[in-house]
Amino acid sequence: MMRSTLTALTITLVASAGAFAGEAVKGDSAEVNGMRMYYEVSGSGDPIVVLHGAYMNIPTMGGIIPALAEHHKVYAIEFQGHGRTEDIDRPVTYPNLASDVAAFMDAVGLEKADVFGYSMGAAAGLRLAIDHPEKVDQLITASVSYDMEGAQPAFLEMIPTMVPEMFIGSPMEDAWKEYAPNPDGFRPFVERMIALEHEPLAWGEEVKALKSPVLIIAGDADMMTLEHLVSMFRLLGGGEPGDMGKPLGASRLAILPATSHTAVIDQVDLLMGFIEPFLKGETPKGMFDQ
Incomplete structure (x- = not known):
């Protein structure tokens, strides 16, 4: 189970690695909390911060960054x-x-x-909106849980089996070393990432108190249950009937069909079809809308 999951993730990373080739971007580093954080800036318009998933980097986010840069100034970290x-x-x-x-x-x-996060980056974006609400205009979370109880049972069963040896010596380590400032530091990095999977996660009350509009995106075969995603949407004020004289809530829910966790980020056209109307505040018109 764990090996097949890692293999799927590695395939996704390798397949996405060339998507940024030829794009005009500005790369730089900033001093952030005791480390030099690399980032790239592209496009123009309203700013949006892009946050990648675990074991990923900017190139492996694939085509979503250049797609966002067509209408926004993108800060990818x-x-x-x-x-x-x-x-x-x-x-x-x-x-x-x-x-x-x-x-x-x-x-x-x-x-x-605005903030767009995928997987680990989506959870970081959600935590950013909770801890630093003044920083977040609109939040887009792709494949996120707000409570570990909402994770798929198979994933919860896998977490206790995770050890560094599942990653060390794999193609994932080779891909990590390609960019890492310290190529010899993979083991301690993996140990930190495994510890992250054990971090308590129960943010229901804090999510309910969010003021920023949130677009929740996930696959119908993602790492969190569909019931959990609906629960999050309801915490944010969604799920009420339209066409009843009340305006729609500011937050939205989008489920991608036939889509696993690692397949979410590469469906760029479909993602942008949800993201751009959300950021613009556009909604489909019903027969009772004037």
Whole structure:
């Protein structure tokens, strides 16, 4: 089970790695919470911060970044120990990741921005909206849980079996070393990432209190249950009937059909079909809308 999951993720990373080739981007580093964080800026327009998933980097986010850059100024970062950002002797936790994003925004002069996160990056974005609500305009979360009880049972069963040897010596390590400032630091990095899977996650009351509009995106065969995604949508005020004289809630839910966790991020056209109307505040018109 674990090996097949890693294989699927590795295939996704390798297949996506060339998607950024030829794109005009500006790469730089910023001092963030005791480390040099790598980031890239592309496009123009309203700012949006892009947060990648676990074991990923900017290139492996594939075509979603250049697609967003067609209408927005995109700030894509690489988290602690990922890509070209150095690892430091500090746990990788969602509050720490959110703090890093907030500090990054301060470092580059971003007072407030829209945020798009995938998987681990989506949880970091959700935590950013909870801990630093003044930083987040609109939040897009692709494949996220707000409570570990909402994870698929098969995934919960897998977590206790995770050990560094499942990653060390795999193609994932080779891909990590390609960008890492310290290519010899893979084991401690993996140990931090495994510890992240054991981090308590129960943010229901905090999600319910969010003021930022949230677009929830997930696959119908993702790592969290469909019931959990609906629960999150309801916490954010969604799920009430339209056509009843009340305006729709600001948050939205989109489920991608026939889509596993690692297949979400590469469906760029479908994702953009949800993201752009959300960011613009556009909604489909019903027969009772004037």
